Amino acid sequence: MHLELSGLTKSFGSLVANDHIDLVIEPGQIHCLLGENGAGKSTLMNMLYGLLQPDSGEIVIDGEKVAITSPRDAIGHGIGMVHQHFMLVPVFTVAENIMLGRENTHAGGVLDRKKAHALVTELSDRYGFAVDPDALVENIPVGVQQRVEIIKALTNDAKVLILDEPTAVLTPAEIDELIAVMRQLKDNGTSIVFITHKLKEVKAIADKITVIGRGKVVGSAEPSASEEELAELMVGRAVDLVVNKEPAQPGDPVLRVEGLTVIDERGFTAVDAVDLEVRAGEILAVAGVQGNGQTELAEALLGLTPIAAGTISLDGADLSHRSTRQRLDAGIGYVPEDRGHDGFVGSFSVAENLVLDLFRQAPFGTGLALRTDEIDRNAAARIEEFDIRTQGADLPVSSLSGGNQQKVVLARELSRPLKLLVASQPTRGVDVGSIEFLHSRIVEERDRGTAVLIVSTELDEIAALADRVAVMYRGKVVGVVPSDTPRDELGLMMAGASQREAEVEATENPTTLGTI
Amino acid sequence: ACGSKPAEDSASGGANKDFKACMVSDSGGFDDKSFNQTSYAGLQAAVKEKGLTEVKAESKSDNDYPTNMTAMVQAGCKIIISVGFKLEDATDKAAQANPDIKFAIVDSAPAKPIANVKPLGFNTAQSSFQAGYLAAAMSKSGKVGTFGGIKIPPVTIFMDGFAEGVRHYNKQKSKNVQVLGWDDAKQSGLFTGDFEDKAKGQNTAQNLITQGADIIFPVAGPAGLGGLQAAKASNGKVNAIWVDTDGCESAAEYCSVLITSVKKGMDVAVQDAITSVVDNKFDNSQFIGTLENGGTSLAPFHEFDSLVSAELKAELEQLKADIVSGKITIASKAQPKAS
Amino acid sequence: MSNDTATEPQQPPAPASPVREPGRGGLPGWAVQGLVSLSAIVLALVVGALLIIVGDDEVKTAIGYFGAAPLDTLSAAATAVGEAYKALAVGAVGGLNPIAESLTQATPLICGGLAVSLAFRTGLFNIGAQGQLIIGAILAGYVGFAWHLPPVLHLVLAVVAGLVGGAIWGGLVGLLKARTGAHEVIVTIMLNYVAIYLLQWLLTTSAFKRPGREDPISPIVDANAQYPQFGDTRLHVGFLLALVAAVFVWWLLNRSTIGFELRAVGANADASRTAGMSVGRAYIVAMLVAGALAGLAGTQQVLGTDLPLTDGVAATIGFDAITVALLGRGTPLGTVLAGLLFGALNAGGLQMQLQTQTPLTLTTVLQAVIVLFVAAPALVRSVFRFLPKERGTGAVLAKGWNG
């Protein structure tokens, strides 16, 4: 199928998210879209999929102009999409999610669950996905959820498949599998639009690369272009892809975790007798596929999740049963993994969010009274310092782009003296330009003597920041390794291999990305 | 097809058109199938009889009493009737401020008599006593039942009289007819908790019926209608006695199950109070409706006329005479005190 | 994320310079909102007029011979509506006394509305203002008539008792929610019933009954415990307290650390917890203060307008307060304005029934329809096409049940 977008324009209020974008997707082509956060990639794809209506411009399929006013139309035209934010109903089973919208029914609209079951089994066999049709989506790891999303898109026999940041939550091995599936689809003549922030992936699979910036097509590149070239095309300036950091000067242990066990709400063991130690002036990265207990580990450190066993101590003081507020006051800074959910209050202004955990302390709060002038002054300083791109400190944070929202959270946490910084996924979904800045700020904090614990699923990020790496699998720490451990080896440990097994396997079976 | 225009109504009565007879309801409203509604009927009757102008104000809440009272004063009312004890304070205040206007208040009395306020009280315990006696006599199961809306004296006075009447019957006839739903000695019994929920009233009555009661005496305004419905649904096994008005008139659909009603003659009392002002005969003496003056009475038996034996009818007459003469005294504390 | 999805679409991403409608003089946001609200009231009056016409006796008669003299029907209709609305207007704002009456009616509505608003801003749906008001009234009333104290002191104590009563009844809801997760909607509905039955019971006890009376009515509170009145009107100092309460709520929400916490919890409980706030404590504090505000409304009922305690002391204020808060979009100023509007409608409605025998239920319909239209500016705009577009439809209050 030959797909042509011409002059697509979309604005939200005064913001032009897409400004006359032209794009051609050839049959059987893997077309990569690159661009900073908020460049307009998802907006463009959402218009193609009928979720958003363009203000102007047209979509032409096989030479014919078509109107796509709803996802229904898009599906009808053979377009499938895997969305950046999962479009799965968490309380439904995998089978229910997959049948939703095109249910097979018996007489009277009664669901034919058998057929749905068979379909899931068939597709997951065909593509080598092992997915249990009866599992509730909210109970399966994100990696598997991603597969469900892909199965959903595939069941429609899409001729054009849009994948919007599908790899953000996958392990290197899973990414490899996905790349294999994409190749298989391409060989069958399916065209694919692939959006990602990971330049390695782009180089591995793209037939064509289009870069979008501030709502416009700002250039295109060949897969042969170097990562640095691509990054520069995206950000508009040269970008340091490696963080320049001095070797760590670790001091005394600051955080000590012993036998920490967390049981989640459903009665499952999320963190299983974990021992960890983080020293002043070092960055310990906790690596692992999402859902292996890192989230709960970080939350337990902050007292957001009650612990079932074990101790947490900071500078020798036992914090295991302190409240979150006491831990923050004791000098822990926290950047939560899901910023929109836990990191800020979307309807609050930038200024208010910059004091979300400081508002009680002088100078912002004196007694019962809130000093709004001080809050504003603080906002001006932080916005300047962290280069937060906003049109005003009084605007709601929800109106900022993802990267800038993340800067707000980090700016807040770094604006007070810390002993320990816990940062989960500090740069998830953030573009390379912002990543560069955020990383350097974290290293700066380390060099100031703060103990830093990073939780990340991104091997790039781990490679860039970590002094030591702890790999978690099924709630346990399977090993603590130096930061220069090869990525394939880390990837295998994230899948449960011990360090020794990983070493052997990685040399025998290198992955695509590991070798680029 | 449309009719023709009626001729202008030729000044009907007209005699006292500028005499405004006014009434303020309590928060139950004029459609409460109870005392507001009956009192209003009295107002309408007086207006018709004397050719007056009526003004009425319903109160949605307690806050509205003083407002409505003031508005009535300003409207130039000659007499203002307030309905219910909750209006006492507002009435007294307005009366003292406006000695030229006459007032009457239903079911209440100022603590100290006020020259231009006529209290209208009703000793419905007397006729309820008769009703209790009648019910006891008519009961085949030997159990009669009663329930109220909320436990307040205007409600419990009926229940008291009813229970005492049953007891009197037992003593006279050496029977043991039981009253379910009210223990007048302990002043505790069965209440629905409001005056609105008809379904609840019906269920409550049903519970009495299950316990064996075959005559129901609901004292719960519209919710009490549910009790009549329960009787009706029993297909003749259970009958009822209504309160305030003659149920065969105010709730005609239930006439077939109504042995009689305990009438509280608010309509007549209100009408009299108004006409006394028109005729310049107003006095502030307390009116207490009794069996003697007809201010409370048993309604006709209507469809049960043939079922109530002549003997029983005679006994009821005798009861009346005995109560009037003081031979029978009624204990209920809810009876209006003569001031 | 999901917490904000309802509000987000209305927030333009970059309103550095206020977004203006092309070709239209930029009216400030509040003016636009005012215009829309005014139009909503006009629309509601039209609906009310239809009901008046349908229910009017003269019109009913005239319609009987519509064919013979159609103009009669029209003129009868016009007269009916005209007279009713004239009475409504006069009763609401036609002179000093009517205005005082409107303000008196508005007083408890404002406090009750604030109680609902404050809880809303904390993400709680307080259907329990009614019960909180009742308990407040019970305590304030009891202190007012059973104790005999010198001026000022007596009033202060009675008011404090009312605040405490309301706070207990509200705080209980917050406590249960914080400790056990019990849904506040269920608990407040149930506690409303408990409160009214409690009051009915207390009124049968000798501690509450007026001496010499068997009726369930308490004595009127001592003069020392009454809010001083303004001149001959029924308007009393409680009204000023209501305004003070509104200012207090504004300060609490916008200028205090507690309010910061409450708002944060209301807007995103997860992020608040992550930032070290105690969500449970916020619920308790919010419900305590909300309860106290409703209790204040209770004091205004028993200490302000010469009302003794009866089982009708709360009327439907606690429920009307919800509508008032919603109409006021959960802000203190909005709540005051909405309270005033409802107070005026109540006062005017009484006058309307008096002069034209229009049932009070019409006022109820009017109030509902006004709120309905104010809440749906898009609908109003589709009728009055000249209205400028509003920037955002204002704060969306309580979101879903998940808070």
Next chain:
Amino acid sequence: MSHTTTPETVRVPAPAAIEGPADRIRRLRVGGLMVVFALIGLGLAIFTGGGKATFQLTSGDLENNLLGVPAQPVALLLGALGLVAAVAYVLRRVPQRYAGWLAVVLGVCFIGAFLCWAAAGKTFPLANQFQGTLNFATPLILGALAGVLCERAGVINIAIEGQFLVGAFTAAVVASTTGSAAAALVAAALTGVLMAALLAVFSIKYLVNQVVLGVVLVVFASGITGYLFDQFLQEDAENLNTPAVLSAVKIPGLGDIPFIGPILFNQTVLVYLTYLAVAVVTFVLFQTRWGLRVRAVGEHPKAADTVGIKVKRVRYSAVLWAGVLAGLGGAFFTVGYAGSFSKEMTAGNGFIALAALIMGRWHPIGAMVAALFFGFATQLQSQLQIIQTPIPGELLLMAPYLATVIAVAGLVGRVRAPKADGEPYVTE
């Protein structure tokens, strides 16, 4: 060792020896409450009078079919059993799976002991207890089901009370004017739909906050039915407000089952419709295409949209069908049971239905159980007022409401609404 990560759930159930803190808190809370009730039950048993407690097993028949039990021994037995259950719960003496049953055992024991105490030396109409429970619960069930349908689709429905009122009103008027019960039910359902349409249009099309809307619609319904009552029904009650009430229809066979037969299967059409509604709503929600879509738009409308489901249309249909149920629930108050209409006659039942639906965790069966629980408590207090127990009547009147608070705080705990409940779906 292969490259693929294992697909099954990452988490393993915690070993039984370790209890999650959340579970622990819940166990202590529920357990504490159970112990308190067990002790109250035992205390009542100790103070139970001598003689027999008689339970009447056939409604309306005081002579036959009585079950007499020695009050105190039975009460003591039940009290002790209840205490055992409570203690077993607190001490985790049964596998987690069966722990819930301990609460049920305790509940039954407590009520049994309580009844023995209350009915010692008296007769307690047991059959009537269940009959009354059903009567009180029927409109609540219909209302709560209406709420379930709406809210599963993502539209909060506080307006049940308003839908009740208009349903009750039209049913009364139509039954009076046409004399046809069927017509009355249809009319009630239709006006329920009309109110629901207001809810739907204003929430789905005009994006009005649904909590606001619900409250306002209740006020509106109360105003409009009140106004029409004042202006029309009041004046011409004979023709407009004397509906015939549905009569009970005994189901052959089922109606003859001892004890439960007369209670469950000698009822009006409306009650049968209610049973049917529970079954149908449960089935439709969880087993049909439409139900799947309704739940999808209530949980994650955007996900539904991306697979081609017309979110708004599904929401409209769910809200309107809910209107049918709520309208029928309203009809119960007039033609279904009590006859003529009077102002505000639904007396807050719509709000109780709302509470039932939340307490029932937005599940049709749960909502029904909650409604029955409330009906049971209400009926029990009414019956206890008649047989005269030492409990003051005033306290009894509050009891159903207090019981609900205790149940919600103690047993139900945190509930989770459909994720998108109350959130309008906006596309750009």
